[in-house]
Amino acid sequence: MATEPQxxxxxxxxVAGCLAPHPPHLVYAENPPQNEPRSECGWETLRWAYExxxxxxxxxxxxxxxxxxxxWRTYVGTHILATxxxxxxxxDPVFPHLFRYSYDIKxxxxxxxxxxxxxxxxxxxxxxxxxxxxxxxxxxIVTGHMINPLWNKPIVCLxxxxxxxxxxxxxxxxxxxxxxxxxxxxxxxxGRKAILLASHSLSHRHFTSENEIPEDMSKEHITNHSLYLWxxxxxxxxxxxxxxxxxxxxxxxxxxxxAETESGGLTWMMQAMDYPTYPAKVxxxxxxxxxxxxxxxWAPKSSHSAPTAxxxxxxxxxxxxxxxx
Ligand code: 2X7
Ligand code: FE2
Numbered sequence: 001m002a003t004e005p006q007x008x009x010x011x012x013x014x015v016a017g018c019l020a021p022h023p024p025h026l027v028y029a030e031n032p033p034q035n036e037p038r039s040e041c042g043w044e045t046l047r048w049a050y051e052x053x054x055x056x057x058x059x060x061x062x063x064x065x066x067x068x069x070x071x072w073r074t075y076v077g078t079h080i081l082a083t084x085x086x087x088x089x090x091x092d093p094v095f096p097h098l099f100r101y102s103y104d105i106k107x108x109x110x111x112x113x114x115x116x117x118x119x120x121x122x123x124x125x126x127x128x129x130x131x132x133x134x135x136x137x138x139x140x141i142v143t144g145h146m147i148n149p150l151w152n153k154p155i156v157c158l159x160x161x162x163x164x165x166x167x168x169x170x171x172x173x174x175x176x177x178x179x180x181x182x183x184x185x186x187x188x189x190x191g192r193k194a195i196l197l198a199s200h201s202l203s204h205r206h207f208t209s210e211n212e213i214p215e216d217m218s219k220e221h222i223t224n225h226s227l228y229l230w231x232x233x234x235x236x237x238x239x240x241x242x243x244x245x246x247x248x249x250x251x252x253x254x255x256x257x258x259a260e261t262e263s264g265g266l267t268w269m270m271q272a273m274d275y276p277t278y279p280a281k282v283x284x285x286x287x288x289x290x291x292x293x294x295x296x297x298w299a300p301k302s303s304h305s306a307p308t309a310x311x312x313x314x315x316x317x318x319x320x321x322x323x324x325x
Contacts, residue, residue: 042215050286070263077125180271198265
């Protein structure tokens with residue numbers, strides 16, 4: 001019997017990329033049902049920025065979120081999460097009083113395997129993480145929650161290779177460019193419409209002691225003015241559509257501000273998106289324990305469609321009451 005010719009997959013695409021920082025304080029301040037501790041308020045400028053970004057993403061048709069997080073650290077190559085379902089409790093090692101989050105995550109294993117296969121073809125060291133008891137890092141969870149608190153889309157997670165610590169920032173840039181190009185190729189092969197998430201802060205010098213009330217916003221500010229100036233320099237390049245210039249500045253920026261760009265997420269994402277020349281949408285900037293954080297998206301015009309029926313209030317949509325302590 002003749003076999004049916006295989007239907008070729010429609011070419012996939014990266015429909016948006018977001019800089020999506022992961023301070024656990026943001027989830028704490030939202031009081032979602034998944035997180036045990038309760039807060040009174042806090043970090044509204046960043047939480048409202050995420051609300052605005054969720055609104056935007058709800059108008060973009062997508063199948064999967066691909067996240068690169070600095071808090072999944074690997075020392076040999078990039079690891080790619082390839083376990084279909086992960087459910088557990090994540091307790092932040094530094095902020096266990098703020099973040100004890102029950103997660104229930106679906107992974108797009110087929111896309112994870114395709115990214116791995118393309119990387120192998122290009123001699124980029126990668127390994128699939130197939131341990132069903134793998135503990136997902138809090139960076140992935142916070143970014144995932146703030147982007148999609150219902151977790152109704154599968155994700156793919158990439159680890160951050162510690163190349164900038166073991167070698168240097170230039171080697172990190174080179175590796176992340178290779179990984180970005182491979183991620184793009186794999187997404188196109190997979191037929192998926194993917195949103196990329198670079199999960200990290202900008203400047204990252206932080207306070208070393210905590211206030212009695214963590215959400216006391218009278219105590220929140222950037223650690224020092226020079227960090228603020230550097231953050232603004234990067235954000236102005238984003239707003240001007242100068243993403244290549246911004247990426248070229250990452251080694252200097254990272255060195256001067258001990259920025260979380262060290263993990264490679266922004267370089268990876270900009271390379272995968274072929275360095276957008278249109279302006280990023282900057283939804284907001286704010287500090288968390290003194291670190292600088294921007295919530296920003298890049299989405300080509302062709303990605304936007306009519307808004308879908310998506311509620312965007314992270315806490316409210318999941319039926320949570322505003323917290324009492
Ligand atoms: O991981 C983080 C971070 N990047 C920024 C601020 C506060 C806590 O955790
Ligand atoms: Fe972090």
